[in-house]
Amino acid sequence: MLSLSFSPQKKMSNQTIVTEFLLLGLSQTREVQLFLFVLFLLFYIVILPANILIILSIWGDSHLGSPMYFFLANLAFLDICYCFVTPPKILSHFFSHHKTISYGGCLAQLFFLHLLGGVEINLLMGMAFDRYVAICQPLRYTTVVSRGVCWALVGAAWAGGFIHSFIQVIPIVWLPFCGPNELDSFFCDITQVIKLACTDVYVLELFMFFNSGLVTVMCFILLLISYGALLVRLWARGTSKGTSKAASTCVTHVIIIVIMFGPAIYIYCHPFHSFPLDKVMAVFHTVVFPLLNPIIYTLRNKEIISAMKRLLSRHGLAET
Template structure:
């Protein structure tokens, strides 16, 4: 037992998604299928964008980074969950739990900020086309990327710092299949009202403001394209619709989890499963199916390597 920082708990027991063995086998098969699609799908998007000079534009630069974030995000929860399906005792050390929590918020908020940057890119491209090359120059794109990574890192550090200051002296059972802020805070052997308030204000308010800002920006964009030509209007609406779908799929579960008091609801695990396992798969599928340029380049790349 480690008594540093008043912490005597050195490991947490994950209760998992379900205690039914049959259900666990079924979930293992389903999650494995999702996981085996997530990685190739995102890697294929990255390779396609990097290999085709026609996709050398800020939109595709950010799309490639989004695919990278999705692929990285899929490593945080899914591999361990697949192993735990066949583990009699699902144990995660205190340090591993904090590490998982850090990367969950680091990559999750990084993706959230990236969607904001992509909305800004679309606004400039559609509403200020004559200034697009200047505003969204390669230097600006890299600066925006660096800013979102630094912002996500700062956010994740705050989450970890608040958790590390809490004493854990038992019990040590997490009613989930991974470590996240709401479940971990509940196990602290102290009054956590202030910490919960800070967490909700930090996570929930940030998520909600980004969500509302994105909806407002895409509403403005869709309103502005009404005067464009039919071809330009169709392409802009298709791109914005794709982004809006991703926004709802990502922010819906996040708002449900982080903008309310840390109370337990029966659907929490289902929402968490969707947010951590299923959602990363949907990004490449939606973008590939709705973006003709990426789809054409992807088919060309696969044919070049004799995949089909």
């Protein structure tokens, strides 16, 4: 089926210009679409309340006033933001025969996906800095990682994410799209969109590879090395209660880093061509990962679980 049959194009100066893109989705089978709709809906029914509960528990509990929990609350906020970028369109398309997204809507998805992804990477770097100071400079921790420094790190994370996303989207704005307009995906991403441009995009693909793929790999390696060094230092100290708690926190961060960076590295570090695992990794990156953040942190952190119970008990939703 050719996307031209949907007439998503207009003539301008004797050149056809694409005004919307056709999303082929995850499956064309009705039963599979219904199953995926229920599955995705359950994911987001869990993600939103879980992350909201994490934020309310952290901000409303004096026991969770350390910078680590401040960063965790910001991480939960990012996962909430993810829920408003692609899910509305994904869920609506399961019941639509005309799975399209406007040119402007596609660029908006690109911008906010890479904005949030960039912010999350920068935030994880800030959390690694926080753990370094807490473990290696414990006597200076409260002065080095003050509340002002925490806000500055979060502000820098958003600024860095904005710059990264801006650099990603601006070159695409200048690309000519004259057909075809089919995206073999369920949302807009750079790896799919630039292949539809009516011009040679080899140089742009290299630029995107360095800006997204190579930077992601470098951050991933740097984070693994830093947490690996911290874990070695903690294990050298012995097995005291404080050391075990700090090591458990570092392991939790490593799990989140591997889960987040793995699909991202796969998506942005191979040539911009379709591969069998592309959609699986995309689902994991955009749907599953935001759900795993709150689950991993809450299951591995007794303080957060206790704070949630206290919050719910105050509102008569749980036993004390």
